[in-house]
Amino acid sequence: MRWWIPGAGLAVVIGVACTTSTGAGTASEPAAQQEERAPAAAEVPRAGSGAAGEGEGSGFERPRPPAMEERVEERERMVRQQIASGVGGRTPVTDEATLRAMREVPRHAFIPARMRPRAYEDTPLPIGEGQTISQPYIVAYMTQLLGIDETSRVLEIGTGSGYQAAVLAHITPHVWTIEIVEPLAERARRDFAAQGYDGIEVRTGDGYLGWPEAAPFDAIIVTAAAPELPQPLWEQLAPGGRIVMPRGPHGGVQELVVIHKGEDGEQREESLFPVRFVPFTRAPELEE
DSSP, rough: OOEEEESSSTOOOOOEEEEEEEEESSOOOOOOOEEEEEEGGGGSOOOSSSSSOOOOOTTOOOOOGGGGGSSHHHHHHHHIEEEESSSSGOOOOOOHHHHHHHHSGGGGGSSSSGGGGGGSSSSSSEETEEEOOOHHHHHHHHHHHHHHOOOOOEEEEEOOTTTTHHHTTOOOSSSEEESSHHHHHHHHHHHHHHHTTOOOEEESSSSSGOOOGOOOOEEEEEEEESOOOOOHHHEEEEEEEEEEEEEEEEOEEHHHHHEEETTSEEEEEEEEEEEEEBBOOOOOOGGG
């Protein structure tokens, strides 16, 4: 993941969620500056039942990474104080499957050794190659917005540290992730293997193109800002699915959006709040 909060670590700049409906095309106008206030709970899409991913009667057994036994109290405190509490005007994350995943996944196992003492702080952290691991709250919030359960097929664009994909893997066994920076992709593969995340499929490549062989996906999460929704991702989204992504230009106004695909293929969009992500990187030979 590649996200950071503008300004202080305890407040997210958030505004009014709004909804638009379009045809098959994609909207790309930058968001206007908005007030710093939390949207009402009803304005934010929620994950499914709150019981998703329990694995009861489904055969899905959540991963049990060896490092999960370490720093348990720090993760509990992270969830309680940063994610579920609504601190600083944030919208609390309430989906039980998401909260459980955040309690279980060892964030310290996905960052460089020198940063591990800070693993559960309320902040993004550098992971090398000019990238960061996102703040825990934004990982949880974007996961909740996906609305997934243990049957969902999920594609992540921008593996980064691997932490977001690991969180997803505690909710569904069907996770694909793409990273364009080869050293990060290789490190994520090693960390997944070391922690027992054998079911996560990793590809090194241009995320703009998606993963057509594995499509359709019920949910797609994009962790870098693009000026518009990549058309291949829209085409690979199943009817009834949703894409969660930051949209906007590098260095300009960006907004977190949820893009829904109706059963009839209609596109409906919810704009949530201003954010700042690093830019969506493409392979040089494929850039238009």
